[in-house]
Amino acid sequence: MKFTFVHNNINVLDLEKSVDFYKKALGLVETRKKEASDGSFILIFLGDETTPHKLELTWLRDRTEPYDLGDNEIHIAFTTDDYEAAHALHKEMGCICYENEAMGIYFIEDPDGYWIEILPEKR
Template identity: 50%
Template sequence: MKAKMIHRCIHVLDLEKSLAFYKRAFGLDVVREITRAEGSRKIVYIGNDTTDFELELVWESGRTEAYDNGSNDTHLAFAVDDVDAARLLHDEMDCVCHELGRDGIYFIEDPDGCCLEIVPSNLWD
């Protein structure tokens, strides 16, 4: 049997803020969305043309407590073709939270505290 990874779910408190963050930080756009009829829950899938893998952002109406979306040990990684440009952008966004100090690898945090690793694509390819 073979399995294909298709998405990772991240629970968010402010859907619009998260959509804007992922659009700016990684160029991810809305692929599709599902909303409960009463509007109490919205699921938005985001991605781009570099991969079929998507992020699933889940928003629950009335939620005010922060979600536990993982730590540095449980993170999502993005390979970027220009790590210097990515770092400048992420510094400007003030979301860099940890730097490994080697090979240009660093971590950023999304608006809900989800840890995201940035890896130069030449290290991954």
């Protein structure tokens, strides 16, 4: 028996703001969109155009309060082929929330408070 990663899901409060963030910060592109016939939810799948793995953003019409992420330290991680340029972009965007220079990594925070780890492609 074999299992293959397909996607990770996060719920977002402002879908347009989140899609814009992931496009600008990480270069992700929309690969698929599904809207409920009653308008109760929208799913947008984002991809990196390199791997088959997707990030699914879920927007729920009736959700008005920010999501409580609690003490959850789950995160998504990305490598980049130009760590210095990525760091400069994220610094300009004001989304760097934690840096560990000794490990050569940093984290950015999306509009809903989810953390994304950024690593150089070759370490």
